Each structure stands twice: as structure tokens, then as C-alpha cells.
Amino acid sequence: MNAEIIAIGSELLTPYRLDTNSLYLTDELNKLGIRVIHKAVVGDSRNEMRSSFRHALDRADLIIASGGLGPTDDDLTRETVADLLGRKLSLNEEILRGIQERFRRFARTMPEINARQAMVPQGAVVLPNPRGTAPGLWIEPEGHIVILLPGPPAELKGLFESEVRARLARHGSSERLYTRDLRITGLPESEVEQRVRPLYEMYPDTETTILASPTGIQLHPRVWSRDAAQAEKLLEEIVSRMALALGEHLYSTKGESLEEVVARELLENRATIAVAESCTGGMLAERLTNIPGSSTYFLGGVVCYSNDLKTSLVNVPPDLIESKGAVSSEVALALADGIRKFTGATLGIGVTGIAGPGGGTPEKPVGLVHIGISDERGPRERAFRFPGDRERIRTQATQTALDTVRRHFLFPAHGRA
Amino acid sequence: MNAEIIAIGSELLTPYRLDTNSLYLTDELNKLGIRVIHKAVVGDSRNEMRSSFRHALDRADLIIASGGLGPTDDDLTRETVADLLGRKLSLNEEILRGIQERFRRFARTMPEINARQAMVPQGAVVLPNPRGTAPGLWIEPEGHIVILLPGPPAELKGLFESEVRARLARHGSSERLYTRDLRITGLPESEVEQRVRPLYEMYPDTETTILASPTGIQLHPRVWSRDAAQAEKLLEEIVSRMALALGEHLYSTKGESLEEVVARELLENRATIAVAESCTGGMLAERLTNIPGSSTYFLGGVVCYSNDLKTSLVNVPPDLIESKGAVSSEVALALADGIRKFTGATLGIGVTGIAGPGGGTPEKPVGLVHIGISDERGPRERAFRFPGDRERIRTQATQTALDTVRRHFLFPAHGRA
Numbered sequence: 001m002n003a004e005i006i007a008i009g010s011e012l013l014t015p016y017r018l019d020t021n022s023l024y025l026t027d028e029l030n031k032l033g034i035r036v037i038h039k040a041v042v043g044d045s046r047n048e049m050r051s052s053f054r055h056a057l058d059r060a061d062l063i064i065a066s067g068g069l070g071p072t073d074d075d076l077t078r079e080t081v082a083d084l085l086g087r088k089l090s091l092n093e094e095i096l097r098g099i100q101e102r103f104r105r106f107a108r109t110m111p112e113i114n115a116r117q118a119m120v121p122q123g124a125v126v127l128p129n130p131r132g133t134a135p136g137l138w139i140e141p142e143g144h145i146v147i148l149l150p151g152p153p154a155e156l157k158g159l160f161e162s163e164v165r166a167r168l169a170r171h172g173s174s175e176r177l178y179t180r181d182l183r184i185t186g187l188p189e190s191e192v193e194q195r196v197r198p199l200y201e202m203y204p205d206t207e208t209t210i211l212a213s214p215t216g217i218q219l220h221p222r223v224w225s226r227d228a229a230q231a232e233k234l235l236e237e238i239v240s241r242m243a244l245a246l247g248e249h250l251y252s253t254k255g256e257s258l259e260e261v262v263a264r265e266l267l268e269n270r271a272t273i274a275v276a277e278s279c280t281g282g283m284l285a286e287r288l289t290n291i292p293g294s295s296t297y298f299l300g301g302v303v304c305y306s307n308d309l310k311t312s313l314v315n316v317p318p319d320l321i322e323s324k325g326a327v328s329s330e331v332a333l334a335l336a337d338g339i340r341k342f343t344g345a346t347l348g349i350g351v352t353g354i355a356g357p358g359g360g361t362p363e364k365p366v367g368l369v370h371i372g373i374s375d376e377r378g379p380r381e382r383a384f385r386f387p388g389d390r391e392r393i394r395t396q397a398t399q400t401a402l403d404t405v406r407r408h409f410l411f412p413a414h415g416r417a
Numbered sequence: 418m419n420a421e422i423i424a425i426g427s428e429l430l431t432p433y434r435l436d437t438n439s440l441y442l443t444d445e446l447n448k449l450g451i452r453v454i455h456k457a458v459v460g461d462s463r464n465e466m467r468s469s470f471r472h473a474l475d476r477a478d479l480i481i482a483s484g485g486l487g488p489t490d491d492d493l494t495r496e497t498v499a500d501l502l503g504r505k506l507s508l509n510e511e512i513l514r515g516i517q518e519r520f521r522r523f524a525r526t527m528p529e530i531n532a533r534q535a536m537v538p539q540g541a542v543v544l545p546n547p548r549g550t551a552p553g554l555w556i557e558p559e560g561h562i563v564i565l566l567p568g569p570p571a572e573l574k575g576l577f578e579s580e581v582r583a584r585l586a587r588h589g590s591s592e593r594l595y596t597r598d599l600r601i602t603g604l605p606e607s608e609v610e611q612r613v614r615p616l617y618e619m620y621p622d623t624e625t626t627i628l629a630s631p632t633g634i635q636l637h638p639r640v641w642s643r644d645a646a647q648a649e650k651l652l653e654e655i656v657s658r659m660a661l662a663l664g665e666h667l668y669s670t671k672g673e674s675l676e677e678v679v680a681r682e683l684l685e686n687r688a689t690i691a692v693a694e695s696c697t698g699g700m701l702a703e704r705l706t707n708i709p710g711s712s713t714y715f716l717g718g719v720v721c722y723s724n725d726l727k728t729s730l731v732n733v734p735p736d737l738i739e740s741k742g743a744v745s746s747e748v749a750l751a752l753a754d755g756i757r758k759f760t761g762a763t764l765g766i767g768v769t770g771i772a773g774p775g776g777g778t779p780e781k782p783v784g785l786v787h788i789g790i791s792d793e794r795g796p797r798e799r800a801f802r803f804p805g806d807r808e809r810i811r812t813q814a815t816q817t818a819l820d821t822v823r824r825h826f827l828f829p830a831h832g833r834a
Contacts (some may be wrong), residue, residue, distance in 0.1 A: 011626045013453045015444035016637055018435055027432035036430045037465055039458040048454055048476070055472050059465070209428045220433055275720075281706025282699030285720040289698025292774050292807055300726040303692075303702040303718040305711075309760060313717070313730070343726060357709050390709055 001173055002037045003029050004060035006052055008067035008077055009151060010043040021066045021156050028160060030177035032168050033224075034062060044074040053084050057144060062168075067151030069134035071114040077148055078137070082121035085141045089119040095126060099133045127163035131155045136163060145171065178223045178231040180239050181255030184246055185216035185403050192217045195245040203238055214388070214395040215258070251406060258402045259287045265409040266297040271346035273405065275301040276314045276335035278326065279353040279369060283398045299343045304335070314338035314350075327352050327364050329372075333379040336372030340379075347408065348374040350381075351401050355390045369397040373404050418590055419454045420446050421477035423469055425484035425494055426568060427460035438483045438573050445577060447594035449585050450641075451479060461491040470501050474561060479585075484568030486551035488531040494565055495554070499538035502558045506536040512543060516550045544580035548572045553580060562588065595640045595648035597656050598672030601663055602633035602820050609634045612662040620655055631805070631812040632675070668823060675819045676704045682826040683714040688763035690822065692718040693731045693756035695743065696770040696786060700815045716760045721752070731755035731767075744769050744781050746789075750796040753789030757796075764825065765791040767798075768818050772807045786814040790821050 005026070007019035019041050026036045038059055042052045049068070056063045068077030082089045096118035103110040117134050120126055127136030127147075132155045137148040147164060149156045184192055189212040196219065200208060203221075211218040221238050225231035239253050251261050266273060275284050285301035288294060302313045307326055310316040316334040324330040332350045340348025353369030360366035365385070372381040382404070386396040422443070424436035436458055443453045455476055459469045466485070473480045485494030499506045513535035520527040534551050537543055544553030544564075549572040554565040564581060566573045601609055606629040613636065617625060620638075628635040638655050642648035656670050668678050683690060692701050702718035705711060719730045724743055727733040733751040741747040749767045757765025770786030777783035782802070789798040799821070803813040 010624075013443065013456065014626050014637070014639070015440050015447065016626055016628055016635070018437065018440060020435065023432050023435060026430065030432065037460060037462075038469070039430065041456040043454060045454075051472070051476060052455070055468070059468060207427070209431050209433055211433055218433070220431070222431070277699075280703075281711070281715075282694075282702030282718060282720065285699030286697075286703050289720070289722065290808060290811070294698070295722050298698075298722050300722045300730070301699060301720040302730070303699065303706070303720075305706065305715050305717045306760075309717040312759070313719070342729070343723075391707060394707070 001033070001061045001171065002035045002059075003062040003064060004038040004040065004056040005036060006056060006063060006065040007039070007041045007151075008044065008049060008065055010045075010074070012041045012067075013043050019066075021151070021153055024153070024157060025064055025066075025160070028165065029062075029064075029168075030179075032165070033173045033175040033177065034168070035224075044068060044076055046076050046080050049076060049080045050084050053081060053146075057141070061143070062145045062147070062171075064147045064149065066149045066156055069117065069136075069148060069150045071111070071117055071133065075116070078116070078119055078121070081139070081146065081148060085121065085139065085146070087121040087123060087139070089121055091115070092118050092120040092126060095120065095135055098128070098135075102133055127159055129155055129159050131158045138164075138167065174226045175224055176226075176228065176231070178225060178228070178235055180219075180221050180235050180253060182219040182221075182239065182242060182246075182250060183216060183252040183256065183258070184219065184249050185251055185258060185399055187217065187246070187249045189217055192219070192246065192249075196242055199238060199241055199245070202241075203234070206234070206238055214392050215399045218255075248407070248410060251403070258399060258406065259291055262288070262402050262405045263291045263294065263297065265406060266347075269346075269409060272297050272299050272344075273347045273349065274299045274339045274343035274345040275349040275351070275401075276310075276339035277301060277303050277351045278305060278310070278335070279355040280351050280394050280398050280401070281305070281355075283394055284349065284351060284401050287398055287402065299345045302339060310335065314342060325364065327354055327368060327370065329370055329381045329383065332370035332372035332381045333374070334372075336374035336381070337379040340374045346375065347405065348372075348379070349401055349405065350374070350379075351397060353384075353393070353397055355393045355397075357390060367393050369393070369400070371397070371401050371404055373408055375408070418450070418478045418588065419452045419476075420479040420481060421455040421457065421473040422453060423473060423480060423482040424456070424458045424568075425461065425466060425482055427462075427491070429458045429484075430460050436483075438568070438570055441570070441574060442481055442483075442577070445582065446479075446481075446585075447596075447639075449582070450590045450592040450594065451585070452641075461485060461493055463493050463497050466493060466497045467501050470498060470563075474558070478560070479562045479564070479588075481564045481566065481581075483566045483573055486534065486553075486565060486567045488528070488534050488550065492533070495533070495536055495538070498556070498563065498565060502538065502556065502563070504538040504540060504556070506538055508532070509535050509537040509543060512537070512552055515545070515552075519550055544576055546572055546576050548575045555581075555584065591643045592641055593643075593645065593648070595642060595645070595652055597636075597638050597652050597670060599636040599638075599656065599659060599663075599667060600633060600669040600673065600675070601636065601666050602668055602675060602816055604634065604663070604666045606634055609636070609663065609666075613659050616655060616658055616662070619658075620651070623651070623655055631809045632816045665824070665827060668820070675816060675823065676708055679705070679819050679822045680708045680711065680714065682823060683764075686763075686826060689714050689716050689761075690764045690766065691716045691756045691760035691762035692766040692768070692818075693727075693752035694718060694720050694768045695722060695727070695752070696772040697768050697811050697815050697818070698722070698772075700811055701766065701768060701818050704815055704819065716762045719756060727752065731759060742781065744771055744785060744787065746787055746798050746800060749787035749789035749798045750791070751789075753791035753798070754796040757791045763792065764822065765789075765796070766818055766822065767791070767796075768814060770801075770810070770814055772810045772814075774807060784810050786810070786817070788814070788818050788821055790825060792825070 335350025350372035356366035752767025773783035
């Protein structure tokens with residue numbers, strides 16, 4: 001079975017809004033063994049919508065549309081689809097009572113226009129929507145399934161889970177999509193691609209999507225199969241070959257974020273951490289603390305933007321800043337060691353660099369970042385040169401600082417004699 | 418003139434990727450007076466692609482497609498479009514030399530398959546692409562314009578700017594889209610909607626998109642017009658009426674972020690700031706420092722997660738934490754005042770709260786956040802209760818802390834006798 005997703009709403013044709021429902025729907029459909037072959041976005045226009053549905057019926061077995069089920073004149077999905085399929089609309093008293101009841105609960109009278117939401121095309125199955133006034137509709141024109149869902153993501157997801165998934169499972173094939181989510185950091189996309197490309201040919205039945213972002217690369221190998229055990233075995237094999245090819249740059253095969261991996265390592269090693277940041281301006285602390293329960297391992301951090309604060313908060317000697325500069329190996333080491341000693345944490349991290357756009361010099365260009373890490377054996381440090389704008393440089397510096405912590409646990413003797 | 422945007426690539430039909438090029442293209446097209454009436458996403462399949470282009474030719478004057486111009490077997494846009502339009506492909510020697518030259522520059526030999534990228538449909542205008550190997554193509558089948566662009570956003574944007582914009586301007590109508598970008602914080606979407614809705618009827622030729630996010634609400638009023646002066650005047654009028662309706666909750670009419678507005682206020686008032694954060698974990702410092710030049714006003718911050726650090730970093734008395742709890746008005750006041758005194762900043766901000774998911778009690782539930790602000794006249798404080806998950810609570814707390822700074826400058830005597 002294959003599917004087309006149609007997102008309806010003129011606001012989705014402005015520069016401000018993307019249809020994000022289709023990512024959720026695609027994921028759910030794939031798990032049911034249904035491939036998405038086409039997506040369309042169409043405005044609140046009867047003609048455009050009619051033409052989109054007509055073409056979709058030519059292409060796909062299943063059409064899922066979102067939006068245009070509201071009470072206003074702009075909401076034309078119900079009428080347009082009923083008309084295209086040659087089905088009369090009639091008032092469903094039960095839905096009407098439900099909507100009236102909903103308004104009463106919020107101590108309001110139902111505006112007359114909301115009665116439109118109780119109109120149902122002949123033969124359609126009504127999918128009750130406890131989260132809003134517009135119910136979903138399930139229609140089966142010859143050889144097809146057409147599902148109309150409300151646009152607000154919470155209502156769409158709620159309806160999919162409570163009403164659509166189980167119904168579709170009865171129609172779907174026994175073929176399912178199986179997938180993995182590998183996360184890589186410290187390698188450019190082209191290098192990841194080159195390392196795993198030979199596997200594409202070894203496993204022609206697997207499709208792999210590669211996704212690049214400032215925090216790193218994601219690899220999503222996918223297998224369509226009727227046999228769950230076989231698919232899982234195949235994916236295990238591919239993932240272990242990918243792991244070999246990617247080495248220590250692979251930090252998760254389960255779609256975890258780097259801060260989740262670092263959190264796990266800190267917890268398992270009963271270690272605590274504290275950070276002293278300059279150019280990342282709090283982003284490192286923010287990422288370490290966006291994990292629930294982070295207070296177990298994260299003691300605290302300082303954002304010492306001014307040189308005075310580097311001294312007063314973390315005891316970086318003023319003459320060191322004077323002689324080596326605030327952006328230097330020596331200051332990164334002093335920040336890492338200083339915050340560790342001040343807080344009593346197992347690990348201290350120090351980050352200093354030039355995020356730009358101003359402040360660069362030929363010797364210390366924009367993008368230069370020193371990252372220090374300190375444990376009870378003392379501090380060590382590495383310098384990096386990150387490309388891109390301020391936001392990108394700060395993101396990469398933060399990611400690399402987190403990766404420094406991960407590697408500390410991966411190679412406990414790393415950088416030691 | 419109206420347009421359809423087609424995004425090509427099977428990866429755009431997975432749960433992992435959205436076509437984001439269309440937002441950029443829509444913005445650019447609207448500025449040229451071209452409306453986008455339909456968007457489609459199609460995989461790397463000759464049949465699907467052919468059907469999409471055929472339907473698009475029925476609907477739209479202009480078709481802009483992105484993707485599928487690479488060198489591999491999956492890249493079928495060139496061939497499929499040439500075939501659909503009945504145009505022969507032939508090798509363009511100049512493009513071929515350009516691609517070979519590009520490979521030489523990176524000290525590599527051009528793989529044979531890349532020669533495909535030098536194939537040009539009869540009568541097409543070649544749009545040179547200095548950022549990649551695939552040139553863009555401009556074709557004018559009867560009554561239409563079809564533009565094929567590479568998928569990578571940097572290449573697509575570069576080509577649009579250097580080759581497409583000026584050419585389209587000659588074809589576009591004299592009607593243009595004029596728009597404003599209003600930013601609101603501290604009001605829910607429904608309240609914003611209710612306050613501005615009467616204006617929708619007063620200005621029927623204006624469309625307004627409302628966009629909600631955890632940091633607040635955006636309003637985008639838009640006017641299509643042939644008369645720039647008239648459109649700008651109309652928008653000024655609408656914006657000033659919206660400003661009246663939204664009061665002090667409106668923080669920008671120019672699409673600025675709240676941290677940009679706060680940065681401007683701090684600079685104009687020659688003020689400096691320092692922050693002491695608990696539950697926001699560095700997010701407040703991170704946002705204050707993501708503005709270039711923030712070192713002028715941002716002195717530094719501390720993320721004092723543990724109670725010990727609240728005392729050792731910011732001098733919060735241990736017995737205050739003991740008697741009132743770490744999440745309390747008193748501790749927020751002490752954090753704000755402590756960091757101000759420690760750093761010598763004009764303003765100190767203190768944030769303490771319960772971001773969850775754990776740690777809530779009936780008296781101090783998840784989502785409770787105290788925000789303190791201190792100046793030379795001493796500290797003051799407000800408590801908030803934010804809905805949502807950890808990420809949402811932290812984002813709203815940070816946004817509200819920034820808004821507290823903005824309001825400090827807006828109402829200098831706010832909260833004073």
C-alpha cells in the first residue's frame with residue numbers, strides 16, 4: 001500500500017510555516033508498512049484542493065489530508081472532498097451534540113458556523129476527536145482510503161493514535177519498515193559518506209539517509225521486510241559494519257543526543273562535572289542540564305565573559321591572561337582546572353575561543369576555540385578551528401566539548417604517557 | 418503570475434527530512450509579486466516526477482524544482498523534464514569543462530558519471546553554479562517558465578540570488594507582497610487572536626498569519642499591492658492599531674528576537690548585566706551572548722545547580738536556602754542581588770524553579786519559576802507557573818527573564834512606590 005499526504009491551509013504557502021505533520025504521519029505509516037510516495041501542500045481554495053485530491057487518487061491507494069476542517073468559510077476540505085467523490089453531506093446529530101456540549105463545558109454558546117463541522121459525507125466513518133471540535137473522517141471510495149484529519153498537531157496525533165492506526169493496520173500489508181538511528185560527531189558529511197558508501201552496495205535492499213547538522217551527522221539505514229527477525233538481524237549486521245567504519249566517531253546507535261550519552265557515562269562512572277565557559281556563553285551548561293535528573297552529575301558552571309570574572313570566579317591568574325591572551329591553551333587549562341577545584345567536581349571543562357563575527361586576528365582567527373578538560377590527574381587541552389557563523393561556531397564548540405567528555409570515558413588514558 | 422514549488426528527493430519522503438528550501442523560495446517569489454499556489458514533494462522516481470511536473474504545468478505559470486540534478490542514477494530531474502517537454506538533451510562542452518576544472522581544483526579526477534551534469538535540454542538557459550557541479554536550468558515551454566535548481570540550500574540560494582531573481586523580476590507583475598513581522602510575548606495565542614481579530618475585518622485586503630512558539634507569538638500582516646507607498650502606509654496603519662491592541666506585550670515590529678531588543682536597551686542605557694541561573698541551566702546566558710558584541714554589556718553568569726554553589730558563587734545565605742527552599746522568592750532575590758554585587762553589573766538576574774519532570778511537590782509544582790531582577794535600588798521578584806515539559810518550561814522561563822529586563826527599561830519605576 002502506498003500513500004500521499006496532503007496538507008491544507010493557505011498559511012502553509014507563506015514563508016513562515018512548514019507542514020510538519022507529514023513527518024509524524026510518514027513515520028507512523030512506514031511502521032505500518034505503508035510507503036509515502038508524494039506530499040502536497042495546497043491552499044484554502046476549492047479548485048486547487050479538488051485538483052490535488054484528484055491527482056492523489058490517480059497516484060496513491062491511501063490519502064491522508066490534514067487541515068481545513070475548521071468552522072470558517074476558509075475551511076473547505078469536507079465540502080470539496082464530498083463533492084469530488086460524489087457524496088452528499090448531511091448533518092450528523094451526534095457530532096453536533098458533541099460540539100455543543102464542548103462549548104457548554106467552556107461556558108460558551110456554540111456559534112452557528114460550528115454546525116458545519118457536524119456535516120458528514122455519505123458513507124463516511126466519523127473519527128471522534130476529544131481534543132477539538134472537528135472530528136476526523138474516514139471514507140473508502142472505490143479502491144482507495146481517504147482520511148481527513150484536523151490540522152493542529154495535537155489533535156492530528158491524538159486522532160491517529162486513537163482511531164487511525166488500528167484501522168490502517170487491518171488494511172496495511174505485512175511488510176514493515178525497520179530502521180536505526182546512528183549519530184556521529186567529529187567527521188564531515190563527505191568523510192562519513194565515503195566510509196559507509198561501500199556498504200550501500202553490499203546491502204542493496206537497505207536505503208540509508210544521511211543527515212548533516214552543525215552538531216554532527218545522522219545515518220538512518222532502513223529495511224522494508226515482511227520478516228521482523230530477519231530485518232532486525234540485517235540491520236544489526238549493517239550497524240556493526242557501519243560502527244567499524246566510523247570507529248570512535250560513532251556515539252550512538254539508538255538516536256541519543258550527545259548530552260544523553262555523556263549523562264549516562266557520568267552516571268555510570270559516578271562522576272560529577274562543572275564547566276567554565278567563555279565563547280559558548282552558557283550553551284555547554286544548557287545542554288548538560290537539558291537532561292532530566294542532571295542535578296545528579298552537574299554541579300554548576302560559570303560563564304566568565306570578562307577577564308575579571310575569569311579571575312574572580314575561577315582563579316585564572318591575571319598575568320596568565322595578560323601574557324597568553326584570554327583565548328589560549330593556558331587559559332583553557334586554567335579554566336578547566338579552576339572550575340574543577342572550585343566546585344569539587346570529578347571533571348572540569350574550560351572553553352575559550354573567538355565566536356565572531358568580530359575579535360579575530362591573523363594569529364587568533366574567528367572560529368579558534370580551546371577546550372580544556374581536567375580530572376584528578378590534572379588538565380589537558382586541544383585547539384580547534386570551526387567554520388561558519390557565530391551560532392555555528394558556538395554549537396560546534398559545545399558539541400566538541402561534550403565529545404571531549406565522552407572520549408574521556410571511552411579512552412581513560414587518552415593523551416597520557 | 419503564480420508558482421508551484423516541487424522538491425525532489427526520496428529522502429524528503431522519510432520521517433527525517435523536510436523540504437525547507439520552499440520557505441526561502443516562497444519569500445523570494447512573494448517579494449517579486451509571485452504567489453505560491455501549490456507545493457509538492459516527490460521521490461527519485463521517473464513516473465512520480467513526470468506526473469508531478471505534468472500536473473504543475475496545468476496549474477501554475479512558473480515551476481521551480483529543487484534537487485535531482487546530481488551525478489548519480491537517482492538524479493533524474495534533468496532527463497525527466499526534458500522528456501516531458503519533448504526536448505532533446507545534449508552535452509554542453511562549457512559546463513563539462515567547468516566541472517572538470519572544479520575537480521582539478523580539489524586535486525581529483527572527474528568521475529565519468531559527473532558528465533551527466535553537463536547535459537542540457539534543447540533551448541534551456543544554463544545558470545552557472547560556482548558553489549557546486551550541477552548548474553541550474555531555465556526552460557520556457559509555451560506559456561510557462563520551468564526552473565531547475567540544485568537541492569543543497571547554499572547552492573540553491575546562491576543560484577537564486579545570482580541568476581534567477583533578476584530574470585524573474587523581468588517576468589513578474591508589478592504587484593508585490595509587503596509584510597511586517599510583529600513579536601509578542603507574555604500573551605497566549607488565543608488572547609493575541611482575540612485582540613487583533615477586529616482588525617481583520619477592518620482591513621479585508623490584508624492577510625495575517627499568526628504563529629505560536631514557546632518563546633511567544635508572531636503576527637505577519639501581508640498586503641499585495643502595485644503601489645509600494647500605499648502598501649507601506651496601509652501596513653503602518655495596521656501595525657499601529659495592532660500595537661495599541663497588544664500594548665506592552667509587543668516587543669518588536671521588525672522581527673527582532675527578544676535578546677536583540679534587550680541588547681539594544683542595555684547598550685542605549687549603557688547598562689551591564691550578569692545572571693545567576695538555576696533551573697534554566699545556562700540558557701539565559703546563552704541567549705544573552707548569542708548576539709555579536711554581547712561582551713559590551715554581558716559581564717558573565719553562574720549556573721548554580723547545587724545549593725553549595727549558590728552560596729559559594731553568589732553568597733546566598735545557607736540558612737535562607739534551608740528555611741525557604743532553593744526554589745523561593747527569597748532565593749531568587751538573593752541570586753539577583755548576589756550576582757549583581759559580585760560582578761558589579763548594573764543589573765543582576767536570578768532564576769530558580771522546577772523544570773521537571775521530577776522534583777515537584779503540591780506546594781512547589783513542576784513549572785514554578787521565580788525570576789528576580791536587581792538594580793542599584795535593590796532586588797524585586799515575580800513567580801510564574803509555566804506549562805509543558807522540561808524544555809518548554811526552561812524556554813519560557815528564559816524568555817520571561819529576558820522580558821523582565823525589557824520591562825525594566827520600558828517602565829523604569831515598575832513595581833516601585
